[in-house]
Amino acid sequence: MLPESIEKNMSNETLITGKKAENAIKESLFLFTLYICVTIAILTLMTLIYDVLSTGITRLTSDYEVGLITKIQIDNPVDFLTTLDSRYPDRAGIGPAFAGTVWLMIIVVFVTFPFGTGAAIYLQEFAPKNRLTRFIELNLTNLAGVPSVIYGLLGLAVFVRLAGFGRSVLSGGLTLTLLILPVVIVASREALKAVPDTIRQGALALGATKFQAVFRQVVPSAIPGMVTGMVLGLSRAIGETAPLIFMGALTYVNYFPDTPLSGFTAIPIQVYNWIGYPQAEWRETASAGIILLLGLLLIMNSLAIFIRNRYEKDL
Amino acid sequence: MIRSKSKFWSLLLVMVLVLAACGGGSDDAAEETEESGGEESVTKTTAASSSGGSSSSDSGLTGEILIDGSSTVFPITQAVAEEFTAVNPGVQISVGVSGTGGGFKKFCPGETDISDASRPIKAKERDLCAENGTTYTELQVGVDALSVVVPTSNDFATCLTTEELGAIWGADSTVSNWNQVRSSFPDVALDLYGPGTDSGTFDFFNEELTEDNGGSRSDYTASEDDNVLVNGVSGSAGGLGYFGLAYYEENKDKLTAVQVDAGDGCQPPEAAFEGNYFLARPLFIYIAESAKGMSAVREFVDFYFVAMDAIVPAVGYVPMLAEQKMASLMSWSAFSRG
Numbered sequence: 066m067l068p069e070s071i072e073k074n075m076s077n078e079t080l081i082t083g084k085k086a087e088n089a090i091k092e093s094l095f096l097f098t099l100y101i102c103v104t105i106a107i108l109t110l111m112t113l114i115y116d117v118l119s120t121g122i123t124r125l126t127s128d129y130e131v132g133l134i135t136k137i138q139i140d141n142p143v144d145f146l147t148t149l150d151s152r153y154p155d156r157a158g159i160g161p162a163f164a165g166t167v168w169l170m171i172i173v174v175f176v177t178f179p180f181g182t183g184a185a186i187y188l189q190e191f192a193p194k195n196r197l198t199r200f201i202e203l204n205l206t207n208l209a210g211v212p213s214v215i216y217g218l219l220g221l222a223v224f225v226r227l228a229g230f231g232r233s234v235l236s237g238g239l240t241l242t243l244l245i246l247p248v249v250i251v252a253s254r255e256a257l258k259a260v261p262d263t264i265r266q267g268a269l270a271l272g273a274t275k276f277q278a279v280f281r282q283v284v285p286s287a288i289p290g291m292v293t294g295m296v297l298g299l300s301r302a303i304g305e306t307a308p309l310i311f312m313g314a315l316t317y318v319n320y321f322p323d324t325p326l327s328g329f330t331a332i333p334i335q336v337y338n339w340i341g342y343p344q345a346e347w348r349e350t351a352s353a354g355i356i357l358l359l360g361l362l363l364i365m366n367s368l369a370i371f372i373r374n375r376y377e378k379d380l
Numbered sequence: 381m382i383r384s385k386s387k388f389w390s391l392l393l394v395m396v397l398v399l400a401a402c403g404g405g406s407d408d409a410a411e412e413t414e415e416s417g418g419e420e421s422v423t424k425t426t427a428a429s430s431s432g433g434s435s436s437s438d439s440g441l442t443g444e445i446l447i448d449g450s451s452t453v454f455p456i457t458q459a460v461a462e463e464f465t466a467v468n469p470g471v472q473i474s475v476g477v478s479g480t481g482g483g484f485k486k487f488c489p490g491e492t493d494i495s496d497a498s499r500p501i502k503a504k505e506r507d508l509c510a511e512n513g514t515t516y517t518e519l520q521v522g523v524d525a526l527s528v529v530v531p532t533s534n535d536f537a538t539c540l541t542t543e544e545l546g547a548i549w550g551a552d553s554t555v556s557n558w559n560q561v562r563s564s565f566p567d568v569a570l571d572l573y574g575p576g577t578d579s580g581t582f583d584f585f586n587e588e589l590t591e592d593n594g595g596s597r598s599d600y601t602a603s604e605d606d607n608v609l610v611n612g613v614s615g616s617a618g619g620l621g622y623f624g625l626a627y628y629e630e631n632k633d634k635l636t637a638v639q640v641d642a643g644d645g646c647q648p649p650e651a652a653f654e655g656n657y658f659l660a661r662p663l664f665i666y667i668a669e670s671a672k673g674m675s676a677v678r679e680f681v682d683f684y685f686v687a688m689d690a691i692v693p694a695v696g697y698v699p700m701l702a703e704q705k706m707a708s709l710m711s712w713s714a715f716s717r718g
């Protein structure tokens with residue numbers, strides 16, 4: 066406290082001598098505030114990650130025996146990743162949920178990429194600038210802010226009931242696709258917007274058709290940005306629980322989903338279920354599940370960074 | 381032009397490869413788990429449950445059983461399904477948690493075969509089933525003893541009457557201090573915790589206790605997550621809350637269960653094992669008439685009755701009394717043969 070009050074006194078003195086010193090102090094105070102903001106944000110995140118890691122890492126990696134009379138060997142992490150859920154916290158595996166999440170990721174990628182980039186290319190490069198286009202643009206931005214539960218209800222009505230896909234992994238994947246599509250379209254449009262207009266005009270000037278200019282010049286330049294948007298959208302999708310639960314995802318399945326029409330559960334649902342049990346041991350199992358989800362997110366985000374760096378260098 | 385074109389195609393190729401890698405990896409993982417993980421876990425759990433008398437040989441039974449419903453009954457059904465899978469690995473069982481009401485919304489239109497329920501079916505749901513032509517039977521599978529809890533530091537509230545509980549939790553209640561509950565209690569602010577209004581626990585508690593007081597008051601800390609209630613009550617000197625027996629049993633070091641006096645003496649929640657506890661609620665499964673023809677479903681329900689004596693207490697609930705179980709078993713055998 067003391068140094069600060071001295072500083073204040075000094076700043077009062079410098080008021081007479083000139084404004085420059087006062088500005089310097091103001092600036093350093095402002096910087097200090099910004100540092101505090103960053104520190105708080107990072108510390109919170111670090112605490113959360115530390116808490117999860119310290120609780121769950123043993124459960125995820127160590128081998129042990131369970132059972133009083135008949136001993137059962139548990140070899141983690143393979144057993145944790147591949148076995149079925151159990152009522153015993155030390156035997157429960159995340160196998161079907163892990164497989165369900167992988168299924169969801171595949172469906173989301175294969176459906177979102179063509180629809181997301183297609184819509185973005187059309188809106189940015191080909192759509193006439195009229196009232197309808199503006200209306201669509203406005204709605205896209207609004208859709209990005211709709212609560213995820215609403216998409217769960219939409220998925221239930223459209224994919225489960227109307228399209229007749231049932232409460233399957235396909236319905237789940239399509240629901241998540243709807244959820245991230247606005248975000249992916251907006252991000253892809255930004256990437257296309259960032260391509261300098263000189264490239265378009267240069268291509269057109271050299272006699273390329275509009276189609277050629279867009280697909281041979283503009284889109285390749287924008288792909289790093291588009292892929293980044295896609296991967297960030299996917300990262301959001303695999304962490305979602307609410308829309309899947311509303312759509313009718315299951316909580317316990319004793320099989321691995323083998324077709325797109327199988328019932329399924331996903332990692333966030335499994336974790337939510339585990340953390341709700343009364344026994345304290347479930348905290349470790351749930352934390353191990355969270356670590357798995359964090360790992361998947363990290364892999365995908367590094368993939369986005371890798372793709373961006375790799376292709377930005379060339380252009 | 382040519383350079384950028386080849387760049388574009390190589391990019392596309394990379395994308396396809398990345399996707400293929402993702403896809404391939406997942407397929408491998410799924411196959412691997414199905415081959416090794418699946419079977420391993422089956423033999424393991426079979427070994428674990430062999431003390432229960434089940435044979436380790438594969439029955440060869442196949443089929444699919446769709447179950448949904450109450451989150452309270454879920455742990456029992458899941459544990460039964462786990463043991464059943466050990467003996468019948470060919471049967472695909474899925475259990476969802478939509479709540480008792482949500483479960484009936486799927487059960488009545490015929491989307492599920494079995495519905496978990498922590499209360500009997502309501503008239504409205506019965507109408508829905510009748511509309512869809514779904515007939516069913518109700519089987520009791522266990523009992524949940526709702527525990528009224530205070531922190532261990534509370535040494536005065538050892539027993540409360542149903543009238544006192546009704547007065548505390550009633551809609552128009554102005555009770556905010558323990559000395560208003562009973563004049564002999566000390567001056568400690570009352571801090572209430574309970575489940576949210578969507579919960580079957582909430583319905584049962586208030587039907588039993590606050591019916592005459594206009595339903596439940598709403599100025600208490602509500603959470604659907606019972607672990608949050610445990611932490612809330614144990615962290616507050618004047619805390620009072622209610623939830624299922626399992627959450628009390630796991631937190632006996634932090635919580636004390638208040639005995640409940642319904643006019644015939646104080647009873648702890650453990651008295652439910654002898655059928656003497658006032659706040660004991662029955663737990664049910666509902667089985668659709670259309671599903672009873674499926675051998676997988678019949679075997680599963682039969683197995684449910686074999687396994688429930690060991691499983692119900694293991695997951696924190698109270699097994700039925702012998703005569704209750706007999707009645708439930710009788711009604712199942714009449715239904716499955718009829």
